[in-house]
Amino acid sequence: MNEGLNRRQWLGAAAALAAAASLPAGAAGRPVPNIIFIMADDLGHADIGCYGGRIVATPHIDAIATAGVRLTQAYANSCVCSPTRLALLTGRYQYRLPMGLEEPLVRARVGLPADAVTLPRLLADHGYRTALVGKWHLGEAPFPGPLDSGYQSFYGIQKGGADYFTHLAQGQPVKEEDGLFDGRERSGDIGYLTDLLTDRAVAVIGQAARARQPLFLSLHYTAPHWPWEGPEDEAVASSLKDIRHYEGGSLKTYAAMLSSLDRGVGRVMAALRGAGLEGNSIVIFTSDNGGERFSDVWPLIGMKGELLEGGIRVPCLMSWPDRIAPGTVSRQVAISMDWAPTLLAAAGAVGGDWDGANLLAPLTGRAPVRPRTLFWRHKHNDQIAVRHGDWKYLRIKGREGLFDLAVDERERANRIAEEPAIAADLKQRFAQWNEGMLQYADGNYSYDAGAQAMDRP
Incomplete structure (x- = not known):
């Protein structure tokens, strides 16, 4: 011993x-x-x-x-x-x-x-x-x-x-x-x-x-x-x-x-x-x-x-x-x-x-x-989010935000006015992804309607 x-x-x-x-083989045998x-x-x-x-x-x-x-x-x-x-x-x-x-x-x-x-x-x-x-x-x-x-x-x-x-x-x-x-x-x-x-x-x-x-x-x-x-x-x-x-x-x-x-x-x-x-x-x-x-x-x-x-x-x-x-x-x-x-x-x-x-x-x-691109929806308060690389697009109650999570994980510096092309790209990615998902009965996702700059407390 x-x-x-x-x-x-x-x-x-x-x-x-x-x-x-006695176990079956896993990864790499x-x-x-x-x-x-x-x-x-x-x-x-x-x-x-x-x-x-x-x-x-x-x-x-x-x-x-x-x-x-x-x-x-x-x-x-x-x-x-x-x-x-x-x-x-x-x-x-x-x-x-x-x-x-x-x-x-x-x-x-x-x-x-x-x-x-x-x-x-x-x-x-x-x-x-x-x-x-x-x-x-x-x-x-x-x-x-x-x-x-x-x-x-x-x-x-x-x-x-x-x-x-x-x-x-x-x-x-x-x-x-x-x-x-x-x-x-x-x-x-x-x-x-x-x-x-x-x-x-x-x-x-x-x-x-x-x-x-x-x-x-x-x-x-x-x-x-x-x-x-x-x-x-x-x-x-x-x-x-x-x-x-x-x-x-x-x-x-x-x-x-x-x-x-x-x-x-x-x-x-x-x-x-x-x-x-x-x-x-x-x-x-x-x-x-x-x-x-x-x-x-x-x-x-x-x-x-x-x-x-x-x-x-x-x-x-x-x-x-x-x-x-x-x-x-x-x-x-x-x-x-x-x-x-x-x-x-x-x-x-x-x-x-x-x-x-x-x-x-x-x-x-x-x-x-x-690299990853991820999507979220949540019916309460009409919320959507997209993360693509370090960029995150977020909408809550019609208010939009774009954040660079690499430097702003607290989501305080809204960049949507400075980077409209990035925001538009992430919104389009969400639209394409969302077409393949089941929809809420009330059709809650008209994400271009009433959008405005997101206010932050």
């Missing part, structure tokens, strides 16, 4: 080598990596330390950046929840599917189609054990749920949010789809939701390690989405008649929610190390959209529900010790729908018709940054 290893470390390393020998995709909910761009966070320390999340790559130009597909999750799962613009037009998804009349090609389904076909732990929010029965969409196990909530202690919407009638679920049945587990999700994620990692099967774990926390409840707030929460959104909360409570999230990520990373899986595991940490009431988005402006940078630019970290140099910083422009083709490429799997780009080569340092 190597004197540098204790017995537990030696057994973990031996188990990892034995497991690797190597054993396929485990994939742990951690998504926070409503996390601000600067809520975590490695992006300049000032609210609370997040050492465990920051450690992913230390071990791998931190993206400075990462985006969510939408400024609200469900459309981003749809794009992540399908690798396509959410506006190609009817449920992607619900911003956010609040009605049960749409959901993920039964025949949708999804990332977990393709990975399951490639021999992966697939699990969703956390938030689904892609439609309720009779539409397909997680277990009908490629995940082999599910533990979490089906709807957009829940009380962290009761796991229900307080003050509202309990519906069939409410509550914490284990598979298709409601779970009776008691505890703070962030901790329960972490407990299950750790268990899933252990099960996959013992089975010597590659794992795709979607760990979609509800934190730090409202209600504003830290781990010690059960007594306060139980006294409320309903979930408080615009009432209550504080930076102190928000800090407690972030700390709980950070501790959970630390436990997940420790589970990977303990199972001897860390080296050949891809770990991604990101958010579904920009920050909310108590979030920090500095130096950006805007928040959830807006196509300003603060509403769509998100923290994004990726570690893969066997393939990514530690402490890397990348200016690669990326978006949620890129992860489906990128992760399938890492796994050596095929299939899918993607709008997203395979960014495996630039993120692992084997290719230069890849």
